[in-house]
Amino acid sequence: MERVIELNGNQYDVPVEVGNVQELLGHLELADRIVIVEKNRNILSKDAFDQPIKDRDQIEIIHFVGGG
């Protein structure tokens, strides 16, 4: 099933192999980073990263970086 979500304010077609938030982070090469994830305006704890991604979900991801 095709799923189009809003990811960090932009429309995003979720690849077929990405089922949940953890897999999305892997796909975006953010799995090893410290990230904060919000799904449909709620902050997700790490143990909720297995939540499935559904069509029209709103997801925001902020990862920490070192520079400045």
Add this chain to the structure above:
Amino acid sequence: MSSSKYSRQELFAPIGEEGQKRIREAKVFILGAGALGSSGAEMLVRAGVGQITIVDRDIIEWTNLHRQQLYTEQDVVDQLPKAAAAERRLKAINSDVDITGIVTDVTPQNIMELIDGHDIVLDATDNIETRLIANDAALKLGIPFFMGACVGSYGLTFPIGIQDDQPCLHCLLEALPSQTMTCDTVGVISPIVVTTAARQAADVLKYLTGADFEPKLESADLWTGDRASMNVASMKKAGCPSCSENAVYPFLSARESMRTAVLCGRETVQLSWPEGRTFDPLAFAESIHGTTTNLVKNEHLVACEYKGHRVVLFRDGRMLIHGTKEVVTAKKIAAGLLG
């Protein structure tokens, strides 16, 4: 006429004359005089902040100039420390502001003394470890800490210590990451520096003028157009060692003896000695004159080439050894020069 210097800022209704007075009374500590520090300091100095202290451990390099707006080619040739060059440039921009540049490495041992007495700490450091040290120190002293970081085309900001019920940086991070992306590993473009610094500065002005604002974790990527803004209040941890009632401020715990730090992505090792060991750069330059090449000296530091490495010794007793990631190699170089 100097009295008209802030007229357009005062015309902006949320600031007004009263807001300008509050800005004028503020004492701001800027942690780092690199990219974010340059940009943030220039905005706050032009805005007419009363007092600014800007601290940095490093010297200006060619690779800095595309994004560190306070510096010039001549500053690189002169091997000036960033804090000294920043002080000079900022004073030229606005003589109303009391500006002090301090050339030193911010550590758990000195940070409390450095930031005490300021109303705000502006984050412009280049690594998460120092951010966590600053987070602890600012929380301990009750000073708001305006976090900011950027690499590539991506940046994030988060004001800490604005509201009692908000999380601190330690709450958000849980664990110290083993490695994060830095400007020296993935590069950086100046627009994200200015954008990130502008968000920090806007939050600082809102705070200083007493505006009602909600501290949010925000990010932007100027290349992809990605953006995020989160209310992270739910992430405050009841037992946080940095911001709970029983805080122990773990990142302020003292470390002893000579410290070494491999500067991420830079092939540079920093050696620093316990408090109290300082060097006279000019006397040191005299002593190594015969054994080194490309010797450059000024009142802040001595730089030279020695055994294939570029070496910089600062007055405060720190030495940077470029061209190696090996602490052992760096210590041998230091021993060769200092005995």
